[in-house]
Amino acid sequence: xxxxxxxxxxxxxxxxxxxxxxxxxxxxxxxxxxxxxxxxxxxxxxxxxxxxxxxxxxxxxxxxxxxxxxxxxxxxxxxxxxxxxxxxxxxxxxxxxxxxxxxxxxxxxxxx
Amino acid sequence: xxxxxxxxxxxxxxxxxxxxxxxxxxxxxxxxxxxxxxxxxxxxxxxxxxxxxxxxxxxxxxxxxxxxxxxxxxxxxxxxxxxxxxxxxxxxxxxxxxxxxxxxxxxxxxxxxx
Numbered sequence: 001x002x003x004x005x006x007x008x009x010x011x012x013x014x015x016x017x018x019x020x021x022x023x024x025x026x027x028x029x030x031x032x033x034x035x036x037x038x039x040x041x042x043x044x045x046x047x048x049x050x051x052x053x054x055x056x057x058x059x060x061x062x063x064x065x066x067x068x069x070x071x072x073x074x075x076x077x078x079x080x081x082x083x084x085x086x087x088x089x090x091x092x093x094x095x096x097x098x099x100x101x102x103x104x105x106x107x108x109x110x111x112x
Numbered sequence: 113x114x115x116x117x118x119x120x121x122x123x124x125x126x127x128x129x130x131x132x133x134x135x136x137x138x139x140x141x142x143x144x145x146x147x148x149x150x151x152x153x154x155x156x157x158x159x160x161x162x163x164x165x166x167x168x169x170x171x172x173x174x175x176x177x178x179x180x181x182x183x184x185x186x187x188x189x190x191x192x193x194x195x196x197x198x199x200x201x202x203x204x205x206x207x208x209x210x211x212x213x214x215x216x217x218x219x220x221x222x223x224x225x226x
Contacts, residue, residue: 036217043118043205043217044156090155097161097169098144100207100215104155 002027002095004074006103014111019081021106023074023091032094033074035065037087038105044090050074061085081110114140116208118218125196126226132192133221135206141186142208146215147179150203162189196225 004025013019025031032051036044048059055067065076076089091103115138125131135145144163148156160176162168162183170176178200180192189208193200201224207215 034214041203041220041222043116043219044207046214046216049214088153098209099146099158099161102155105153107153 002031002093002101004033004091004093004101004103006089006091006106008106009104010107010109012109012111013081015083016080019076019078019085019108019110021076021089021091021108023076023103024072025074025091025093026072027093031067031074033065033067034092034094034100035059035063035074035076036090036092037061038090039087047076047089081108083110083112086110114138114208114210114216116142116206116216116218118204118206118221120221121219122222122224124224124226127197128195130192130194131196131223132190133204133206133223135189135191135208135218137187137208137210137216140208140210140216142189142210143186144209145183145189146207146209147181147189147191148205148207150205150220152203156205159191193223196223198225201225 034049035047050067058064089106092100095101117136119134147159159174160168160170162181168181183189205220207217209215
């Protein structure tokens with residue numbers, strides 16, 4: 001079955017420092033991978049996706065993610081974190097029936 | 113970008129009553145809509161997938177008579193929580209997909225059952 005894992009519960013980073021949110025995947029076939037962000041009491045906002053092509057994917061709000069097939073990873077990155085980046089981040093993989101299988105989510109806290 | 117709305121954004125009801133939540137795709141036709149449930153600080157749990165004009169497909173463990181889903185048009189799906197109980201209190205999120213690979217999410221509905 002298609003699945004993703006987000007090993008950390010919370011990521012703390014100082015404002016201005018690089019931010020990395022980890023995600024590993026397990027799929028049969030080619031993976032379609034997504035990152036979403038959720039602010040309190042809000043729905044999910046799309047950040048970026050990988051379907052095919054360049055392994056480095058650039059998305060919204062300065063985020064990017066690198067698809068690494070050998071490590072089965074799709075880590076989300078931002079070179080310089082902002083306090084406003086504090087939110088819940090979800091990695092997801094496309095599953096049969098065009099559904100999405102989500103990771104458990106990572107709470108990102110950017111410290112001023 | 114594609115916009116999905118949900119109504120209401122927040123609802124409080126008494127135990128035993130039914131609550132209807134609407135999910136609309138505002139600027140595209142959604143061939144498929146999904147309903148999720150999210151508990152505090154947890155991931156989204158897919159409840160069901162609905163395709164316009166056909167019966168919804170429910171995930172294992174989700175009671176279809178409890179959570180009624182209607183996808184009457186290409187822009188509207190409704191979730192009705194019947195005979196709601198306090199344990200049904202949760203954040204319900206819908207998403208809509210056109211013919212592409214991306215799902216567009218609504219802002220969510222906070223249901224509180226007293």
